[in-house]
Amino acid sequence: MRNFPAEADLPVYQDAGRYDAEHWWKVDDLAFWKAMAGEFGPQVLELAAGTGRLAIPVLQAGATYTGVEVSEPFLKLARDKLTAYDQQACLIRGDIRDFHLKKTFDLIFIGFNSFLHLLTDADAQATLACVREHCHSDTHLIIDIFVPDPLFLYRPKNKRVPAKNYPDPDSGAPVKVEETNRYDPDTELNHLRWYYSKEHEKDFLIIDFTLRMYFPDTMDRLLHDAGFRVLEKWGDYQRRPLDENSDLQIYVAVVGQ
């Protein structure tokens, strides 16, 4: 076993109720993943499964769902949500850089930017090697990440910009989140800080986290070197081709060159 957990135990992913409340707006990918599970399932594996947000549409497609996730609190909430799908759903605590389930799947996916938590090429390579171990000749691997935006990468250091608003899950009080970031072009690491404020409680929570900015050429290289052939590169959930105006980069790949 490789020793990754401390790094993957991210402070940003310890409060599962807050995560779901904060991401109330993220619904544009649900129909997409339901369709992918229908087309490429039925045995589906999600890496970095979170609180089970994407498990639901996969299960609604009639697929069998396995999720690997490192955060215990997130797994607990996901298990609560999936009790109705007892026979069809399985959640496993693990690090996506080092998991060995000893079976193959028809569809393996990494949704909603989770791939950006793989901070180095070595992390990405370890993850793709594990994915490869769980592929048969017709397994489809799908990765969904955003395209790094120069305006986001090079905005003034310490400039706070509005990031999101959400209702506090306990009180319903409006919470405002602002963001600063510092991008290091040498490592392609983007160091972000989120500031949470309520009307009379400025900065009641501050969270730091880091995302690797993956550009399309890097994704091509990493997938190729890991033994995958890219079938499709989409720029949105409507499956339009990735181009210079795309916000998303969605890769569909199979084993082979």
Ligand SMILES: C[S@@+](CC[C@H](N)C(=O)[O-])C[C@H]1O[C@@H](n2cnc3c(N)ncnc32)[C@H](O)[C@@H]1O
């Ligand atoms: C942006 S959230 C996405 C969660 C879920 N897929 C969704 O769409 O809501 C990223 C998730 O990746 C998980 N994660 C980050 N690094 C991980 C790793 N190395 N192994 C397993 N899970 C990881 C986090 O704990 C978090 O749940």
